[in-house]
Amino acid sequence: MTVYQGPFWFLMAAVxxxxxxxxxxxxxxxxxxxxxxDWVIIGIALLMGFFAIQNYFxxxxxxxxxxxxxxxxVVGIPALLLLGVAAALIMRRKATA
Structure with missing residues (x-):
């Protein structure tokens, strides 16, 4: 990791x-x-996505x-699939009245 990559990933995490x-x-x-x-699945998917992007570059x-x-x-597609699963779980639940 170079000197300039640390702030970049900090900003990515903040975003x-x-x-x-x-x-x-x-x-x-x-x-x-x-x-x-739902939040655990989303968090794992985001971590996998960041991991895939970082290793790609x-x-x-x-x-x-x-x-x-x-x-x-190998890592990016399962991250997208997990995000899709989380979205499907949230959208299939009945809305509160």
Missing amino acids: AVGLLIALGMFLSKKGKVTKWY GSLSEFEEEAASLFLV
Whole structure:
């Protein structure tokens, strides 16, 4: 990790937390019910997504294009699938009256 990558990932984490707070406020305004495990699934998916992106660019910086693409597929696609599962769980619940 170089000197300039630390602040970048700190800002990425801050943006992710801000988006999670905005998502929570949006869902509560729409009357959607969320359970604790929805947030756990979303958190795991975000961690996997950040991990995939970081390793993708890390492998590209070491001129390993095939490894970068393979890691993005192996870890990035399950992260997107987990986000889809969390969205489906939230949308299928009945809204509070």
